[in-house]
Amino acid sequence: MASWAVDPALLMGRVPAGTELDRWGGAVYVSIVAFQFRNTRVLGLPIPGHRNFEEINLRFYVRRAHPEGVRRGVVFLREIVPRGLIALAARRIYHEPYVARPTRSRIAAAIGSEPGQFSYRWRHAGAWGGVDATTAGASRLPEPDSQEAFIAEHYWGYNTQPDGGTMEYRVAHPPWRVWRASVWCDLAGGSIFGSEFEGILQRPPDSGFVADGSPVTVYRGARLTGAGHTA
Numbered sequence: 001m002a003s004w005a006v007d008p009a010l011l012m013g014r015v016p017a018g019t020e021l022d023r024w025g026g027a028v029y030v031s032i033v034a035f036q037f038r039n040t041r042v043l044g045l046p047i048p049g050h051r052n053f054e055e056i057n058l059r060f061y062v063r064r065a066h067p068e069g070v071r072r073g074v075v076f077l078r079e080i081v082p083r084g085l086i087a088l089a090a091r092r093i094y095h096e097p098y099v100a101r102p103t104r105s106r107i108a109a110a111i112g113s114e115p116g117q118f119s120y121r122w123r124h125a126g127a128w129g130g131v132d133a134t135t136a137g138a139s140r141l142p143e144p145d146s147q148e149a150f151i152a153e154h155y156w157g158y159n160t161q162p163d164g165g166t167m168e169y170r171v172a173h174p175p176w177r178v179w180r181a182s183v184w185c186d187l188a189g190g191s192i193f194g195s196e197f198e199g200i201l202q203r204p205p206d207s208g209f210v211a212d213g214s215p216v217t218v219y220r221g222a223r224l225t226g227a228g229h230t231a
Helices: 084-094 147-152 195-201
Strands: 002-006 028-037 053-064 071-081 098-100 103-108 117-124 127-140 156-160 166-172 178-186 207-211
Touching: 002 195, 028 103, 028 147, 028 195, 053 103, 053 117, 053 156, 071 084, 084 098, 127 207, 147 207
Parallel strands: 071 098, 071 156
Antiparallel strands: 002 028, 002 207, 028 053, 053 071, 103 117, 117 127, 127 178, 156 166, 178 207
């Protein structure tokens, strides 16, 4: 998970109706998150050939007032997967910004005092871009008010529908342990994430860490009703 502070104006027009930009320490962030799907099931059923694969995404953070408390969520700007069927279904059914590109990954988990090495790659415009991380120290649960908790612990997703409405869905998983990490991003082949983010993502990230992951459940979405647009 690599994150950069950005000018809020860059995201204002992308905030789904009924939500507002979320901030940590007064700053607004975008993050590249690279991870592996493992033993994936859709509606409880495994899909042959689509259970284990990488995803690399660019996202930002929003929040929504709710009678049960503030719901903190993510909005995806781009999601890269290696399977065309996944990308097609996500675009047509859920209106998520998926694209299909060749991907690969290499993981050497941290053992004892030895650092972990993580590498994710995507092929775009004839070249391999990617993100790499080297961990340092032992893993730990992040402090509740830490930047790592802010990045990792958003348990809702939001996206804008073609008619301007907003879809909300819940993402459930236990808190993840994290390792501090040095993270590098390479946009070889140009910025698949959009030219407006290219300069930002080519500079060193403002924060970087590796999370251990866990079983994750993504629930069916529901449209917000009577949602105003705030940013």
